[in-house]
Amino acid sequence: MSDSETTDDRTPGEGEVYCRDCGEIISEKAEICPECGVRQQSASTSADDIIEVLTxxxxxxxxxxxxxxxxxxxxxxxxxxxxxxxxxxxxxxxxxxxxxxxxxxxxxxxxxxxxxxxxxxxxxxxxxxxx
Known part of the structure; x- marks a missing residue:
């Protein structure tokens, strides 16, 4: 096996996660996957933000x-x-x-x-x- 084949099978380390879309290992802080460009974190407006404004x-x-x-x-x-x-x-x-x-x-x-x-x-x- 070559080194490129073994890197595809590695698991995420500390501070790393799989991309939601393409499955590449990326930083857990990444907002957008550098490989596929899909947003990883939800937008800043959440239900909690809306509830806070209403109350x-x-x-x-x-x-x-x-x-x-x-x-x-x-x-x-x-x-x-x-x-x-x-x-x-x-x-x-x-x-x-x-x-x-x-x-x-x-x-x-x-x-x-x-x-x-x-x-x-x-x-x-x-x-x-x-x-």
Missing amino acids: NGENPFVAAVYSAILPGLGQFYNREPAKGAAIVVASFVAVLSMLALVGFVLYPAVWLYAVYDAYVVADGREPPLGS
């Missing part, structure tokens, strides 16, 4: 969307549970007041305030409404 309380767009879905939810996202609970209660009262036809004006006002406040607080600015 860390720093993205104003996410806070606004949460409050648009359920008024007060964006405040909980911003780590303001007292304000979030107050807005949830105000929304509930506004929905109940729709029976007296007052809620048709009150609920949209509460909803708009919740979305606005969630966005502004997550963006790092104090809302001018004195909240």
Whole structure:
């Protein structure tokens, strides 16, 4: 056997792995196989990164969307549970007041305030409404 035949049968050493596509032995830190050009490591955006963005309380767009879905939810996202609970209660009262036809004006006002406040607080600015 020649030396070239024995190198094809070797196993990866410390810090080496097989390429996912061509099977060549490459460095475990290689992002792209030098033999076939196939990416070895996943892209930097992972499910964990997405979950962190959705739960860390720093993205104003996410806070606004949460409050648009359920008024007060964006405040909980911003780590303001007292304000979030107050807005949830105000929304509930506004929905109940729709029976007296007052809620048709009150609920949209509460909803708009919740979305606005969630966005502004997550963006790092104090809302001018004195909240």
